[in-house]
Amino acid sequence: xxxxxxxxxxxxxxxxxxxxxxxxxxxxxxxxxxxxxxxxxxxxxxxxxxxxxxxxxxxxxxxxxxxxxxxxxxxxxxxxxxxxxxxxxxxxxxxxxxxxxxxxxxxxxxx
Amino acid sequence: xxxxxxxxxxxxxxxxxxxxxxxxxxxxxxxxxxxxxxxxxxxxxxxxxxxxxxxxxxxxxxxxxxxxxxxxxxxxxxxxxxxxxxxxxxxxxxxxxxxxxxxxxxxxxxxxxxxxxxxxxxxxxxxxxxxxxxxxxxxxxxxxxxxxxxxxxxxxxxxxxxxxxxxxxxxxxxxxxxxxxxxxxxxxxxxxxxxxxxxxxxxxxxxxxxxxxxxxxxxxxxxxxxxxxxxxxxxxxxxxxxxxxxxxxxxxxxxxxxxxxxxxxxxxxxxxxxxxxxxxxxxxxxxxxxxxxxxxxxxxxxxxxxxxxxxxxxxxxxxxxxxxxxxxxxxxxxxxxxxxxxxxxxxxxxxxxxxxxxxxxxxxxxxxxxxxxxxxxxxxxxxxxxxx
Numbered sequence: 001x002x003x004x005x006x007x008x009x010x011x012x013x014x015x016x017x018x019x020x021x022x023x024x025x026x027x028x029x030x031x032x033x034x035x036x037x038x039x040x041x042x043x044x045x046x047x048x049x050x051x052x053x054x055x056x057x058x059x060x061x062x063x064x065x066x067x068x069x070x071x072x073x074x075x076x077x078x079x080x081x082x083x084x085x086x087x088x089x090x091x092x093x094x095x096x097x098x099x100x101x102x103x104x105x106x107x108x109x110x111x
Numbered sequence: 112x113x114x115x116x117x118x119x120x121x122x123x124x125x126x127x128x129x130x131x132x133x134x135x136x137x138x139x140x141x142x143x144x145x146x147x148x149x150x151x152x153x154x155x156x157x158x159x160x161x162x163x164x165x166x167x168x169x170x171x172x173x174x175x176x177x178x179x180x181x182x183x184x185x186x187x188x189x190x191x192x193x194x195x196x197x198x199x200x201x202x203x204x205x206x207x208x209x210x211x212x213x214x215x216x217x218x219x220x221x222x223x224x225x226x227x228x229x230x231x232x233x234x235x236x237x238x239x240x241x242x243x244x245x246x247x248x249x250x251x252x253x254x255x256x257x258x259x260x261x262x263x264x265x266x267x268x269x270x271x272x273x274x275x276x277x278x279x280x281x282x283x284x285x286x287x288x289x290x291x292x293x294x295x296x297x298x299x300x301x302x303x304x305x306x307x308x309x310x311x312x313x314x315x316x317x318x319x320x321x322x323x324x325x326x327x328x329x330x331x332x333x334x335x336x337x338x339x340x341x342x343x344x345x346x347x348x349x350x351x352x353x354x355x356x357x358x359x360x361x362x363x364x365x366x367x368x369x370x371x372x373x374x375x376x377x378x379x380x381x382x383x384x385x386x387x388x389x390x391x392x393x394x395x396x397x398x399x400x401x402x403x404x405x406x407x408x409x410x411x412x413x414x415x416x417x418x419x420x421x422x423x424x425x426x427x428x429x430x431x432x433x434x435x436x437x438x439x440x441x442x443x444x445x446x447x448x449x450x451x452x453x454x455x456x457x458x459x460x461x462x463x464x465x466x467x468x469x470x471x472x473x474x475x476x477x478x479x480x481x482x483x484x485x486x487x488x489x490x491x492x493x494x495x496x497x498x499x
Contacts, residue, residue: 026141043168044145045122048138049176056180064136069147070359072140075133 010050012094013040015079015087018060022078024067025051051077059083114160115142121170125178134177142167151366242304242311243348255344261310264303266317270327272342277324281312314348318360322480329479331360334416334435357416361433361475365418368483369431408441408472412487417441418473433475441472 017023017031028051029044054060060083062075079087119142123135142163149159167173245266249259256271264282269275281303302313318339322329327342336349337357349355410417419441420431434443473484 024141025137026144043166043172044141045138045167045170045173046176048134048173049180052134052177052180064133067140067144069144069151072143073136074140074144075137 009094010042010046011054012087012090014047014050014054015059015083015090018077018079019084019087022076024074024076026074028077054083057086059086114164115139118142118164118167118170122173123177124174126181130181134181138167138173151362153366153369243314243317245310245312248312248317248346251346252344257344266312268321270321270325270341270344272344273325273327275324275326277321279316279320279324281310281316314355315359315363318479319363322364328481331357331364331477331479333357358433360479361416361418361477364479364483365431365433365473365475369420406443408443410436410439410441410472410487412439412474414439416475416477418475418484419443420471420473 013032014028017028017035023031025047026044029042029047032040032042051060051062055062055077058080060077060079062077064073064075066072067074119135119139122138123131126134142160145163145166146156146159149162150156154162245259245261248268249261252259252268252270258267258269260267261281264280265278266281268277270277283302283304302316304311318329321341325341328340330340332338332340334357336347336355337360339346339348339360348357348360408419414436416433417436418431418433432443434441472487474487475484476482
């Protein structure tokens, strides 16, 4: 996938994943790769700045807890109410954008 | 300074104070978790760390992105508050190599586990129940014809029936104190600590060293507070107050055993191998990462500890999870699609195209260094149902 496309939609991807339950960074990456059959294949480290941006905006909230395998402390993120609202807005925006773009590729009905 | 510390320093280079500690802790925890997964897949610590850091990507790139998220907004706010001229100075400083001088000590990051020591601004945390108390270990071994001696941070153990002495260092890594008086918070990387005039040593370290050095058969019995048998010596791990779950030791033993019979996969990592084994945790927080659902498998065999091994059709990796069967039923987390039970690894490996999830059920014998598992098969392929 085009890197700019991924960068532009990373927050939407993260909110979409966290809508289904709380998760920590490493698990989010695996979930994204699994759900998209590896289509979104990004380096794990690039996730954290985006997660922190969403946290600062109040769309998600993080809490430190021991990691499942005992590697140390990891931050579990969960989506907030305003995050859910934001997700719906961004989903609608994305769908409208994709639809508009698609219409440019369709044969025009007026000709 | 090791590769992980170098990576963390580079990634958090432009962060300061409490924020730096928090981001560092988060990154470190995630990297260590991935490292453990690689290790459970048979990698050495060095190989696992190299592979994990490769996956996390460029530390420099992360540091610049974090700068944009955390430090620049702060600098911008400061510059508005104290004047454009001083702000410009701060901006100039942040864009040079020298870090900002820190004059006030931020609140210490929370220690969500049990703090065991707070000394020279360093907090040490310990997960209850994952440590063995030296005085108790010594007493137990001596009462069973063995011996233990802790001297100069070297632990020496002798088990009845084995003339060979096991010895290993329990010295912790050096604590790094950051410039500006900020403490470095250390969590699980400590392998020992002192408390109440006694020394506590990591169970995982102790068991792995015994397995490595002793020629005696090692066996684990039970799930919660399991009994570890080394030759004729028996040690109970965990206490009523601080429970120890055997899952990690079972996993360690199985991971090593499986690694010997499974092939390496691919050539995409710095050391030329993809992980052939990944441990699927059964905890609620992590199981979602594989989109698995709770399954109940009815077993045609006795209760005990079982492993479910499957191959991911997407990348050929072997995934495994471990659970305790009760009433001949094993609750585990597996893919929601159709599951096909097979009786041998050859059946999986021989397939050209993996369209379905082929699952192998293993019964763990509890032996940690020989005959770790037996391959069993459920009575019928339909004997599993998804628990809703």
